[in-house]
Amino acid sequence: MTLSAVHGTLSSLKSCQADIGTGMDIVTDVAMDLMETQDGEVNPGIKEMEAMILECAKLDREINYFVDVVQQVTSEVTTQQPEAMFSLSAKVKEQFTERIARLSDTDLQNHQKVMAFKDSIKNSLNQANQESAENMEELDEDIAVTQSQVNFTCPLTQVEMVNPMKNKKCNHHYDEGAILGLIKARHSQKKKCCCPVVGCGNTDVRESDLILDQILRRKIQSQKRHSNRT
16 A cells, blocks of 8 residues: 555545544534423433443544554655555554553543533533523523624634634633634744633633533524524
């Protein structure tokens, strides 16, 4: 197998990885639908979906490890004699096995989408209990949508967010692609990334501070559906 063929295979794996991420978002959406139909009670199916999310997280991590190992090994091969290609498979298998052996449950629990799933379920349960206590079920849907619309705009793109991410430090929201791109750009300049919200004192936004806000994402989708009906 040539190096170009190897790189083509890695590209296919990365495409599969994107599909895995989409699948995890869908599982989270279904879990939240179950929470809503149960009036905030934890449906037994939620545990099964959590197990599915963890399996997806494991597969996502394994793909990351495999891609990293292959890229590292092939970069070494390009600087050596062509005969080194014959040992490429064995090296990849050895290093990949070592990386997988170090993969712990804590690593999976800290996966961004696993954390987003758990936070979404927790927040959905808290929200349902709060609404029940305050009798908020009778609020007009249009009023609720109007009140939340102000939070739908990304401070970076100035357009409605698609995949909102919440900053755990300052509680501000940004669209996923925009904030991750800004962090990468600032770090490439050896600079810290400041929160783009005007007046925010958070001068060091890190990717580890961000978590996907599935509840806000659902509110945005609900607002779109409501707008399409009117």
